[in-house]
Amino acid sequence: MADLAQARGVPFFINDRVDVAVACGADGVHLGQGDLPPAWAHGLAPGLLVGLSTHAPAQAIAALAEQPAYIAAGPVYATPTKPGRAPAGLAYIRQVAALRPHVPWYAIGGLDAGNMHEVLSAGARRVAVVRAVLDARDPAQAAAELCAALRPGVGT
Ligand SMILES: Cc1ncc(COP(=O)(O)OP(=O)(O)O)c(N)n1
Numbered sequence: 001m002a003d004l005a006q007a008r009g010v011p012f013f014i015n016d017r018v019d020v021a022v023a024c025g026a027d028g029v030h031l032g033q034g035d036l037p038p039a040w041a042h043g044l045a046p047g048l049l050v051g052l053s054t055h056a057p058a059q060a061i062a063a064l065a066e067q068p069a070y071i072a073a074g075p076v077y078a079t080p081t082k083p084g085r086a087p088a089g090l091a092y093i094r095q096v097a098a099l100r101p102h103v104p105w106y107a108i109g110g111l112d113a114g115n116m117h118e119v120l121s122a123g124a125r126r127v128a129v130v131r132a133v134l135d136a137r138d139p140a141q142a143a144a145e146l147c148a149a150l151r152p153g154v155g156t
């Protein structure tokens, strides 16, 4: 996977595991609130990029102080991909947008081409999805539709 991503110029992140990220030559590691503290990841693997999950404004502010490559904000909507995790809602997306993060940030959770306009209106310019692509009958088509729905916000 790391080789495939590198050949296409796509940053490759491993979820949760700094050791696996280093071992496979990934560009970065994605850490949640209950994972290794980001400062430890920076200490253990200098140069490894770190992405951080956030679910509330205080977490976003703390994450942005940790030299992240990006932060993720969500879940915007309740999603079976994260059973039991309360949705943070569009209000949280507005709050993160108001912070004017100095790094890229992604809205995540329950997003698809059909609700993209809501999340863009709330201030997001990037999204991360699981089901909208993986559960689609035609994943390539679903990805294309997502890109088309995002395009009004791309580059702003
Ligand atoms: C952008 C992005 N967000 C979240 C994840 C994975 O998150 P997960 O480990 O399932 O949950 P958290 O512990 O981070 O809340 C990811 N890989 N990328």
Ligand SMILES: Cc1ncsc1CCOP(=O)(O)O
Residues within 6 Å of the ligand: 074, 075, 079, 080, 081, 082, 108, 109, 110, 111, 128, 129, 130, 131, 132
């Ligand atoms: C990792 C993660 N964190 C919040 S939601 C989510 C998964 C994405 O959800 P969906 O499958 O609804 O796109």
